[in-house]
Amino acid sequence: MASFTLQGIPVSRGIAIGRAHLLRPAALDVQHYLVAQEQVEAEVRRLQDAITQVHKELQAIWSDLPQDAPTELGAFLDVHALILSDPMISEAPLDIIRNRHYNAEWALVTQIDVLSAQFDEIEDDYLRERKADIQQVAERVLKVLTGSAHSLPRAEGIDERSANMIVVARDISPADMMQFRDAAFNGFVTDEGGQNSHTAIVSRSLGIPAVVGTGNASRLIEQDDWLIIDSDAGVVIVAPSPLVLEQYRELQARLLKARKKLLKLKKTPAVTLDGVEITLLANIELPDHAIAAVEAGASGVGLFRSEFLFMGRTGHAHKLPTEEEQFTAYRAAVQAMKGRPVTIRTLDVGADKPLDTTDHNILNPALGLRAIRYCLAEPQIFMTQLRAMLRASAFGPVHILIPMMAHAFEIDQSLAMIEQAKAELKAENKKFDADIHVGAMIEVPAAALTLPLFVKKLDFLSVGTNDLIQYTLAIDRADHEVAHLYNDIHPAILQLLHMTVTAAEKAGIPVAICGGMAGDRRLTRLLIGMGFRELSMPAALLPEIKQEILNTNLENLQPHIKKILRSYDPQIIQDVVASLASVA
Ligand code: PEP
Ligand code: MG
Numbered sequence: 001m002a003s004f005t006l007q008g009i010p011v012s013r014g015i016a017i018g019r020a021h022l023l024r025p026a027a028l029d030v031q032h033y034l035v036a037q038e039q040v041e042a043e044v045r046r047l048q049d050a051i052t053q054v055h056k057e058l059q060a061i062w063s064d065l066p067q068d069a070p071t072e073l074g075a076f077l078d079v080h081a082l083i084l085s086d087p088m089i090s091e092a093p094l095d096i097i098r099n100r101h102y103n104a105e106w107a108l109v110t111q112i113d114v115l116s117a118q119f120d121e122i123e124d125d126y127l128r129e130r131k132a133d134i135q136q137v138a139e140r141v142l143k144v145l146t147g148s149a150h151s152l153p154r155a156e157g158i159d160e161r162s163a164n165m166i167v168v169a170r171d172i173s174p175a176d177m178m179q180f181r182d183a184a185f186n187g188f189v190t191d192e193g194g195q196n197s198h199t200a201i202v203s204r205s206l207g208i209p210a211v212v213g214t215g216n217a218s219r220l221i222e223q224d225d226w227l228i229i230d231s232d233a234g235v236v237i238v239a240p241s242p243l244v245l246e247q248y249r250e251l252q253a254r255l256l257k258a259r260k261k262l263l264k265l266k267k268t269p270a271v272t273l274d275g276v277e278i279t280l281l282a283n284i285e286l287p288d289h290a291i292a293a294v295e296a297g298a299s300g301v302g303l304f305r306s307e308f309l310f311m312g313r314t315g316h317a318h319k320l321p322t323e324e325e326q327f328t329a330y331r332a333a334v335q336a337m338k339g340r341p342v343t344i345r346t347l348d349v350g351a352d353k354p355l356d357t358t359d360h361n362i363l364n365p366a367l368g369l370r371a372i373r374y375c376l377a378e379p380q381i382f383m384t385q386l387r388a389m390l391r392a393s394a395f396g397p398v399h400i401l402i403p404m405m406a407h408a409f410e411i412d413q414s415l416a417m418i419e420q421a422k423a424e425l426k427a428e429n430k431k432f433d434a435d436i437h438v439g440a441m442i443e444v445p446a447a448a449l450t451l452p453l454f455v456k457k458l459d460f461l462s463v464g465t466n467d468l469i470q471y472t473l474a475i476d477r478a479d480h481e482v483a484h485l486y487n488d489i490h491p492a493i494l495q496l497l498h499m500t501v502t503a504a505e506k507a508g509i510p511v512a513i514c515g516g517m518a519g520d521r522r523l524t525r526l527l528i529g530m531g532f533r534e535l536s537m538p539a540a541l542l543p544e545i546k547q548e549i550l551n552t553n554l555e556n557l558q559p560h561i562k563k564i565l566r567s568y569d570p571q572i573i574q575d576v577v578a579s580l581a582s583v584a
Contacts, residue, residue: 001225001239008189008214009483010234011200013540015252016187016209017245018164020225020238022113022218023172030146032106040101044094047104050144051090055081057140079130083137088115105145112138113223166229168221172199187229189217189236195486196466196516197478198353204519205285207540211236213480262543266297270546273553278528280546281343281536283514287329290336292539297546300340302462302536303401303514304333306385307348310355320355323384323391330392341397343462343514343536344389345441346382346414347375348403351478366476371404376413386421393433400438401462406446411457414438443467443515448496455507462536463500465515469493488517489526489577491568498565501531512536524548525580526564529557556583 021032035043058081083089089111096107112135119131167188186208193199193212203210209231211217221227221238228237228248237244270278281302282293286309293301309321309329321329334342349355350370375382392398402414418438425432442448443464454461465488466477472492475482487493497513504511512534517523519537521544527535528549537545557580564576 003237003239003241003244004220006189006211006214006217006220006236006238008211008217008234008236009193009195009200009480010231011193011195011212012204012208012210012231014207014209014231014255015248016166016227016229016231017248017252018166018186018227020168020189020221020223020227021165021185022221022223023167023169030105030109030142031103033103034101035097035103037101040098043097043104046145047093047097047108047141050104050141051084053144054084054137054140058084079133080137080140083134084141089134089137089141105142108138108141108145110223117222166227168218168227170218187227187231189214189221189227189229191215191218192478192480194477194480194483196469199478201283201466201516201538202285204538204540205283205289207538213483215480259543262547263296265543265546265550266295268297268546268550270549272528272549273551274555276528276533276554278549279512279534280542280549281512281514281534282539282542283519283536284333284539287332287336289539290333290342294336294338294340296539296542298340298539298542300397301333301337301342301344302512302534304330304342304344305348306330306344306346307353310347310349311353320381320384323388326385326388327391330389330398331395334392334396334398337396339396341399342392343399343401343439343512344392345401345403346372346389347385349374366470372402372410372414373404376410379417382417383421386418387425390418390421390425390432390436391430393436394431398433398436399460400436401441402438403441403464404444404467405440405454406444408450408453411440411454415457441467441514442496442500442511443471445472445496448500451500451503455503455509458509460509461500461504461511463497463511463513463515465493465497465513465517468496468515472496487570488520488523489570489573491570491573494530494565494573497527497532498530505531510534519545521545521548522581523577525552525557525583526561526577528552528554529561529580530565553584 058077062077093107093111096102096110097104102110115134116131119134165185167185169188169190171190171192172188188203188208188210190199190212191214197212200210200212209229211229211231211234214236217236225238226240228240228245230237230248240248270280272278279299281300282296282298283303283305284290284293284301285305290301309326313319330344348371350368351366369377389398389400400418405411415438422432422434437459439460439462440447440454440458441464442454442461445468447454448468469486469488470477473485473487473490475485477486501511511532513527513532514536517527518535519541524545525548535545560576560580560583564573567573
């Protein structure tokens with residue numbers, strides 16, 4: 001097969017090399033995992049038993065056919081029985097289980113994909129149409145085998161190195177992405193998505209190389225194709241030549257070595273050459289991500305996206321996590337951070353993070369009942385969460401962060417709800433930090449334009465640049481068709497950032513950046529030069545941001561920063577921002 005290259009949007013760092021695992025809609029309900037060596041023969045028998053079962057089913061349908069059934073029906077059943085007995089179905093998948101350790105369902109789907117591709121090549125229309133019969137037979141076998149909802153391969157008791165697979169899909173939901181934590185993948189490629197879609201964010205958090213927004217990767221890439229993801233360049237190389245493969249393996253090894261070296265900076269404080277300390281914090285999606293945050297040397301958690309506890313709960317007894325469940329999760333993060341502050345954001349659902357239980361606004365979800373709007377409309381859900389957060393604050397420093405605020409009444413109502421939660425807990429003799437800090441995300445332009453209101457009522461601010469850019473430039477952050485308009489150094493964004501840091505400084509309250517800009521080392525000098533002193537990012541990116549800070553002299557940046565903030569010309573801004581890298 002000839003090699004070809006696909007261009008997409010880079011969303012995380014590093015290189016991944018592996019075989020394509022296509023998540024086709026038809027295969028979405030099928031479990032995919034690798035079976036351990038000693039389980040292989042049992043897995044083979046499971047598939048054989050399922051095939052025998054389907055034979056029996058076909059026979060039963062045959063004998064129950066009514067007298068007046070059309071004759072074609074019997075003929076179809078015969079064809080299906082023949083297909084089922086054909087070694088291509090009854091034996092080839094067994095070899096896949098034995099050789100690749102795929103589970104039965106996955107082995108069958110893989111073989112069906114191969115057969116389907118062969119049928120597509122056939123000239124004869126009639127024969128080509130038989131592909132549908134094969135798929136129907138496979139569906140029958142799958143139905144006997146399945147009954148579970150997992151759609152991503154998992155590595156159970158398998159050496160990670162053997163699991164060099166890359167997921168290729170039209171799109172992957174953020175909830176499904178969470179399964180990557182214990183899945184057998186080392187990269188993913190999607191047709192849809194933008195640089196700061198939530199799926200991209202999760203891949204960055206997990207440090208998984210990924211390219212999104214390729215447009216048509218899932219149609220061009222075939223099951224089991226060899227792929228190289230160069231996620232820094234946003235490129236996917238399909239069926240690379242041995243020479244290219246070798247070059248990338250070398251590059252991959254060099255990058256890994258450089259990353260390991262950076263981790264030696266773990267205990268070094270992030271201080272500029274002229275002595276200004278910058279606080280580097282981690283963004284986490286689940287409590288156990290806090291371990292990686294500590295490993296990377298984070299001074300705390302700057303953003304715990306609590307909504308990930310609420311998503312992907314199909315099959316749970318409770319549709320939403322109970323107070324106890326949430327309390328346990330928040331406490332786990334607080335305890336893992338060992339006295340470092342944990343900023344927990346209240347539920348930010350909606351747009352590309354829908355709950356299983358809600359119909360999201362299909363008209364314009366990004367402008368719909370999201371985040372604090374949803375919480376104030378569902379006070380029970382909000383109160384449960386606030387109580388759980390407050391209870392966790394008895395175990396270490398917790399800050400409450402409220403997303404997407406734009407109106408004074410949203411601040412007032414949120415603060416009133418927090419007071420009510422405190423009063424309830426006090427009456428129940430439950431412990432909490434009475435002076436817990438409460439802050440707001442600055443991610444709607446209206447908030448950045450009414451900062452005096454925010455700084456008067458709140459203890460801290462955190463800028464969500466992902467949404468601030470989305471709402472200021474009016475581009476859906478998950479839509480690859482407008483991804484080229486996503487510009488984090490658009491003068492409008494820089495002005496809003498400048499206003500925010502200046503207002504917070506004047507009011508004497510801390511302000512962090514927790515959106516994607518904070519983890520982009522090309523922007524580190526710009527942001528700290530503008531006055532930001534707290535940056536929160538995926539743990540995997542923290543060491544390289546720290547290195548950038550250690551090499552920066554803030555004083556010397558100032559004339560350049562002034563020039564950037566005075567300009568409204570995108571080319572001048574771009575050039576001066578790029579030139580910051582060479583300021584000594
Ligand atoms: C942001 O909008 O920048 C942010 C940090 O929040 P999220 O990406 O979860 O919307
Ligand atoms: Mg946001």
